Amino acid sequence: MPQTKSSAPAPQAPKPQPPKPPAEFQEGGIATMDAAALIRILNDSGSGNFQRAKACQRIGELGAKEAVPALAALLGDEHLSTYARYGLEPIADPSADEALRAAMSKLKGEILVGVINSIGKRRDAAAGPALAKMIYGADPAVASAAAVALGNIGTLTAMKEIQSALSKTRGTSRMAVADAGLLCAERLLSEGKRAEALALYASLSAIDTPKPARLAAMSGIIREETSISRPR
Numbered sequence: 001m002p003q004t005k006s007s008a009p010a011p012q013a014p015k016p017q018p019p020k021p022p023a024e025f026q027e028g029g030i031a032t033m034d035a036a037a038l039i040r041i042l043n044d045s046g047s048g049n050f051q052r053a054k055a056c057q058r059i060g061e062l063g064a065k066e067a068v069p070a071l072a073a074l075l076g077d078e079h080l081s082t083y084a085r086y087g088l089e090p091i092a093d094p095s096a097d098e099a100l101r102a103a104m105s106k107l108k109g110e111i112l113v114g115v116i117n118s119i120g121k122r123r124d125a126a127a128g129p130a131l132a133k134m135i136y137g138a139d140p141a142v143a144s145a146a147a148v149a150l151g152n153i154g155t156l157t158a159m160k161e162i163q164s165a166l167s168k169t170r171g172t173s174r175m176a177v178a179d180a181g182l183l184c185a186e187r188l189l190s191e192g193k194r195a196e197a198l199a200l201y202a203s204l205s206a207i208d209t210p211k212p213a214r215l216a217a218m219s220g221i222i223r224e225e226t227s228i229s230r231p232r
Helices: 035-043 049-062 065-072 081-088 094-104 109-122 125-134 140-153 156-166 171-190 194-204 211-226
Strands: none
Touching: 035 049, 035 065, 049 065, 049 081, 065 081, 065 094, 081 094, 081 109, 094 109, 094 125, 109 125, 109 140, 125 140, 125 156, 140 156, 140 171, 156 171, 156 194, 171 194, 171 211, 194 211
8 A cells, every 4th residue: 555644743832931020020130230239229219129129138148248228227127127137147247236236126026026036146145135135025926036046146144144034934935035045055065165054954954944945954964964075
């Protein structure tokens, strides 16, 4: 039988391209801008929140200390506060700490909790006195965040504030203080302050400490006392 020619496959229709986002959600060249251009975006009231958020992220990557004032101005913005903190946290300059400390007295609620978290990440010991006072405040979320930040700061002064707060707080605040004590003890150990860390663990081992923290503290004491690397 004569062979029939197979018909050529029909050309495939081109794949549809994904739609372009609206102009206000286009990053443009922000990912490659220098600090001066990024600061102009933050200071321009005509810039959209998307562009400002991306500029904050880029500033964090650059660690540009000259951008601190522009970032600080956004810490109270309900839409951009998180991005402003993202930009401030990696900046290795005291002005970033100063900006976060200054914001604590002006903010409240979730935005304040975020600023406190950033202070804890940066381990800003100068914020310790203000954080210690906040542990006793009326907002339990702020009180808990302040306690955890003190634990992350992990200085001897922070340790004393945590020990004091253990006997003065109740409920969720006390649980946060106890957890902060565990954090602080680990910080002290990492810096070679073994005796102080063990003293803090002993404070946390008291019978009236929330049980999870008390058991963790007792475990920490056992671990350190049985470690082959402990001082002889």
